Amino acid sequence: MALLTVEHLTMKFGGLVAVNDFDLALEKNEIVGLIGPNGAGKTTVFNMIAGYYTPTEGAIRFQGSSIAGQKANRITKAGIARTFQNIRLFSELSVIENVMIGYHCRIRSTFLGATLRFPLYRREEKMMVEGAMNLLREVGLEDVAREMSTSLPYGKQRRLEIARALATGPQLLLLDEPAAGMNANETQDLLQLILKLRKDYNLTVFLIEHDMKFVMEICERLKVLDYGTTIAEGTPHEIQNNPRVIEAYLGEVQRA
Amino acid sequence: MELTFFLQQMINGVALGSLYGLIAIGYTMVYGIIRLINFAHGDVMMMGCYFAYFGILMFSLPWWASFAVALLLTAALGVLMDKGAYLPVRNAPRISALITAIGVSFLLENLGLVVFGGRPKGFETPDMFNEVYEVAGLMFPALVLWTPLLTLAILGIILLIIYRTKTGRAMRCISHDMETTKLMGVDVNRIISITFAVGSAAAAAGGIMWAMRYPEINPLMGIIPGFKAFVAAVLGGIGNITGAMLGGLLLGIAEILLVALMPELAGYRDAVAFGLLILILLFRPTGLMGTKLPD
Amino acid sequence: MDPNHLRNQILSIAGTVVLLALLYVANTQGSDYTIRILNNIAIFIILAVSYNLINGVTGQFSLAPNAFVAIGSYTSALLTLTPMEKEISFIIEPCIWPLSVITLPFIVSLVAAGVVAALLALLMGFPVFRTRGDYLAIVTLGFGEVVRVIANNTQSITNGPLGLKGIADFTNIWWAWGFAIITVFLIGRMIRSSYGMAMKAVKFDQAAAEAVGINTYWHKMLAFTTSAFFQGVGGGLLAHLITTISPVLFTFFLTFNLLIIIVAGGLGSTTGAIIAAILFTWGGEALRFVEEPMDLGFIDIPGIPGMRMVIFSVILVLIMIFARQGLMGTREFNWNWVCRKLGIGGRS
Numbered sequence: 006m007a008l009l010t011v012e013h014l015t016m017k018f019g020g021l022v023a024v025n026d027f028d029l030a031l032e033k034n035e036i037v038g039l040i041g042p043n044g045a046g047k048t049t050v051f052n053m054i055a056g057y058y059t060p061t062e063g064a065i066r067f068q069g070s071s072i073a074g075q076k077a078n079r080i081t082k083a084g085i086a087r088t089f090q091n092i093r094l095f096s097e098l099s100v101i102e103n104v105m106i107g108y109h110c111r112i113r114s115t116f117l118g119a120t121l122r123f124p125l126y127r128r129e130e131k132m133m134v135e136g137a138m139n140l141l142r143e144v145g146l147e148d149v150a151r152e153m154s155t156s157l158p159y160g161k162q163r164r165l166e167i168a169r170a171l172a173t174g175p176q177l178l179l180l181d182e183p184a185a186g187m188n189a190n191e192t193q194d195l196l197q198l199i200l201k202l203r204k205d206y207n208l209t210v211f212l213i214e215h216d217m218k219f220v221m222e223i224c225e226r227l228k229v230l231d232y233g234t235t236i237a238e239g240t241p242h243e244i245q246n247n248p249r250v251i252e253a254y255l256g257e258v259q260r261a
Numbered sequence: 262m263e264l265t266f267f268l269q270q271m272i273n274g275v276a277l278g279s280l281y282g283l284i285a286i287g288y289t290m291v292y293g294i295i296r297l298i299n300f301a302h303g304d305v306m307m308m309g310c311y312f313a314y315f316g317i318l319m320f321s322l323p324w325w326a327s328f329a330v331a332l333l334l335t336a337a338l339g340v341l342m343d344k345g346a347y348l349p350v351r352n353a354p355r356i357s358a359l360i361t362a363i364g365v366s367f368l369l370e371n372l373g374l375v376v377f378g379g380r381p382k383g384f385e386t387p388d389m390f391n392e393v394y395e396v397a398g399l400m401f402p403a404l405v406l407w408t409p410l411l412t413l414a415i416l417g418i419i420l421l422i423i424y425r426t427k428t429g430r431a432m433r434c435i436s437h438d439m440e441t442t443k444l445m446g447v448d449v450n451r452i453i454s455i456t457f458a459v460g461s462a463a464a465a466a467g468g469i470m471w472a473m474r475y476p477e478i479n480p481l482m483g484i485i486p487g488f489k490a491f492v493a494a495v496l497g498g499i500g501n502i503t504g505a506m507l508g509g510l511l512l513g514i515a516e517i518l519l520v521a522l523m524p525e526l527a528g529y530r531d532a533v534a535f536g537l538l539i540l541i542l543l544f545r546p547t548g549l550m551g552t553k554l555p556d
Numbered sequence: 557m558d559p560n561h562l563r564n565q566i567l568s569i570a571g572t573v574v575l576l577a578l579l580y581v582a583n584t585q586g587s588d589y590t591i592r593i594l595n596n597i598a599i600f601i602i603l604a605v606s607y608n609l610i611n612g613v614t615g616q617f618s619l620a621p622n623a624f625v626a627i628g629s630y631t632s633a634l635l636t637l638t639p640m641e642k643e644i645s646f647i648i649e650p651c652i653w654p655l656s657v658i659t660l661p662f663i664v665s666l667v668a669a670g671v672v673a674a675l676l677a678l679l680m681g682f683p684v685f686r687t688r689g690d691y692l693a694i695v696t697l698g699f700g701e702v703v704r705v706i707a708n709n710t711q712s713i714t715n716g717p718l719g720l721k722g723i724a725d726f727t728n729i730w731w732a733w734g735f736a737i738i739t740v741f742l743i744g745r746m747i748r749s750s751y752g753m754a755m756k757a758v759k760f761d762q763a764a765a766e767a768v769g770i771n772t773y774w775h776k777m778l779a780f781t782t783s784a785f786f787q788g789v790g791g792g793l794l795a796h797l798i799t800t801i802s803p804v805l806f807t808f809f810l811t812f813n814l815l816i817i818i819v820a821g822g823l824g825s826t827t828g829a830i831i832a833a834i835l836f837t838w839g840g841e842a843l844r845f846v847e848e849p850m851d852l853g854f855i856d857i858p859g860i861p862g863m864r865m866v867i868f869s870v871i872l873v874l875i876m877i878f879a880r881q882g883l884m885g886t887r888e889f890n891w892n893w894v895c896r897k898l899g900i901g902g903r904s
């Protein structure tokens with residue numbers, strides 16, 4: 006059974022059809038890419054899967070149960086974590102706190118237990134700190150753990166956001182333009198990182214990205230959106246040679 | 262219930278509601294243009310009353326001249342408030358602007374206490390408004406009939422400004438998209454000040470009629486009508502001027518009817534506005550601001 | 557997590573002991589006036605630190621602390637007044653049963669004050685947290701007003717506008733400061749726990765908080781009810797300090813005072829709230845002279861009530877324009893910093 010299935014997903018904003026009849030089936034451990042020109046509706050697809058928008062029509066099933074229209078925090082707890090196109094870190098928290106907070110939704114300590122620091126909370130706090138440190142090590146940020154998250158350079162902020170998402174214990178990771186604003190070296194590191202994370206955490210990855218080299222290299226399958234409609238899907242090789250895609254998407258890149 | 266009694270109460274409600282509406286216009290214009298709940302708006306209204314009071318009493322102006330001067334002075338006060346307190350926090354977080362507004366509100370109230378004294382002052386109502394008319398067998402104080410008429414006239418003038426002048430067009434542009442309007446070379450800060458001036462003058466007009474109704478004034482008189490007018494603005498869809506007026510009317514009528522039909526609940530009259538506000542927000546939780554969604 | 561944890565804990569305990577010793581000296585040597593100001597400071601610390609929890613830490617701009625203080629005051633006063641006193645006070649309508657016959661110990665009445673305030677917050681929270689930002693501010697303001705309207709009108713419970721008189725003056729320096737220390741300790745710990753971190757996350761970025769699985773609604777509720785609990789307790793202490801309460805005590809004016817304190821201290825900083833509560837209470841006393849009649853020899857200035865509030869309002873506006881961070885921003889007192897400044901090294 007597929008990990009995530011999406012059927013006939015449609016999102017309308019007033020008269021604008023941002024996403025139209027979108028279908029998707031993600032198998033466990035896949036890395037699938039979603040590409041398309043700006044404004045094609047890619048982020049809107051993420052927002053529907055992650056619970057930020059209630060789809061106008063369509064079904065979303067995660068591990069067999071319907072999640073369309075559920076609250077974002079519930080969906081995160083169910084095992085879908087995301088990053089944002091415009092990085093959204095907690096600006097006045099330190100790097101490690103940004104990651105620790107990802108564990109908060111999983112602790113069993115009650116409000117009172119945490120305030121009074123009962124033994125259970127002490128254990129869980131220790132687990133949060135250690136887990137966060139591990140994740141920071143994993144993404145190469147352990148040496149800046151105590152710094153303020155906003156003092157980090159752009160590329161590191163992106164990786165911190167990924168670490169924060171991982172702290173929630175996801176099975177499916179949604180990455181919205183993870184390589185945006187990175188240079189070629191950083192992009193290459195990111196690519197290796199995502200592959201490693203998939204292996205270490207047994208992840209399924211669904212990502213949006215404009216960097217074609219990156220997408221073609223990392224994704225096993227691609228879907229292409231244009232004006233909300235899926236115009237192509239297949240392996241990177243098939244997509245590269247699809248005339249409709251070249252017209253809609255690669256054409257735009259050349260124009261720009 | 263007797264029909265005449267009902268009619269009488271309705272007309273009272275309309276008169277009271279017009280006042281809420283007049284004050285609500287200032288809230289709604291300012292919110293529409295810079296998304297600020299001008300907490301001090303009710304107190305601006307109070308200042309308008311004192312201007313009129315001193316015009317009549319100290320400078321022995323005829324009442325209409327004193328009212329006109331009061332409107333002008335209140336408009337000037339609105340501009341001063343904008344330039345002195347709100348302009349410096351224009352680009353600060355919204356909450357900072359709200360705190361500033363709360364500060365300005367307390368400043369005006371306490372300046373009022375210091376300068377005018379805490380004791381209420383009797384407000385001299387011009388004779389013309391004191392007469393009692395008989396219409397279709399019902400007796401009405403002239404004020405109750407004049408209030409809606411004057412209100413309608415003021416509303417008309419404001420709508421004309423907004424829909425028929427260049428300044429009004431600029432206001433509408435700013436409320437739609439301040440940054441773009443700025444880029445088009447409009448002096449945004451000037452337009453915002455004018456908005457404050459117009460809204461404040463309308464509040465003064467409402468306040469003066471309020472003062473004639475009771476007829477006394479005190480430095481804290483703006484608080485309750487200010488809050489209710491805000492609710493009226495929300496009822497009417499904040500940013501919408503005609504809506505604010507309708508919201509005011511609805512609230513005024515609701516209050517008067519509550520007291521008329523259930524006199525034992527008269528003490529809860531001031532809670533009506535709030536009950537309405539909660540109801541609206543239950544059905545439209547984001548108020549009328551919309552939500553900011555991630556991308 | 558912190559290698560200096562043990563040292564810091566010892567320093568905190570030592571600091572508390574020193575504070576208690578100073579209070580003891582003040583209590584035995586100080587004038588009534590000094591003791592009254594100290595009591596006021598303690599109560600304002602309780603109110604400000606708990607107000608800061610919802611407004612500063614969680615970023616939900618409530619304007620209803622006056623409602624919770626009022627509920628707390630009335631609850632605890634009604635529970636400690638004797639049946640006889642109630643019979644004398646309630647002249648228009650008799651006090652309803654069972655309130656009319658109950659008398660409970662002070663401490664029980666304080667806890668009850670907190671619990672009732674927290675329950676009210678829970679009820680209010682449902683509609684209130686469907687809104688955000690300045691709408692939330694207005695709705696809570698309205699709730700505060702309604703509580704006052706109800707206090708004015710439920711004659712047989714609150715004795716209406718007459719209020720309650722002859723409340724026993726149980727609140728002394730130990731009750732007031734005892735609860736202030738407990739409040740700061742508990743709220744401080746709460747903020748440092750992962751629940752506190754989640755509340756900060758809600759303040760900084762609600763969408764991102766949801767993305768990490770935080771139930772934003774629930775965390776706002778937790779902050780709101782916790783804050784209301786301590787405001788209720790503070791209200792109970794206040795009632796037994798001033799011994800006479802009536803609805804006019806709990807207008808928006810009270811909220812305004814607390815707002816100045818937390819804004820001046822730095823929205824989000826407990827330390828700032830404490831410092832500002834001290835400065836505000838002490839400063840308010842020190843500024844009393846501006847409202848008193850003055851005889852400058854050649855000219856007599858009559859007393860000007862309201863002058864202090866003019867000054868405070870101007871300060872508030874100036875803070876917003878020139879020093880939005882207040883005294884502390886969102887920083888907190890910590891021993892590591894103090895030790896570094898004093899040149900005492902620690903492990904790092």
Ligand SMILES: Nc1ncnc2c1ncn2[C@@H]1O[C@H](COP(=O)(O)OP(=O)(O)O)[C@@H](O)[C@H]1O
Nearest residue numbers: 018023042043044045046047048049050554556
């Ligand atoms: N909350 C919203 N309200 C109205 N329109 C929206 C909203 N979110 C996205 N859109 C519109 O939907 C379209 C798709 O946007 P988006 O999904 O962000 O595109 P992409 O991520 O592919 O660049 C755009 O035209 C955008 O303006």
Ligand SMILES: [Mg+2]
Nearest residue numbers: 047048090556
């Ligand atoms: Mg996008």
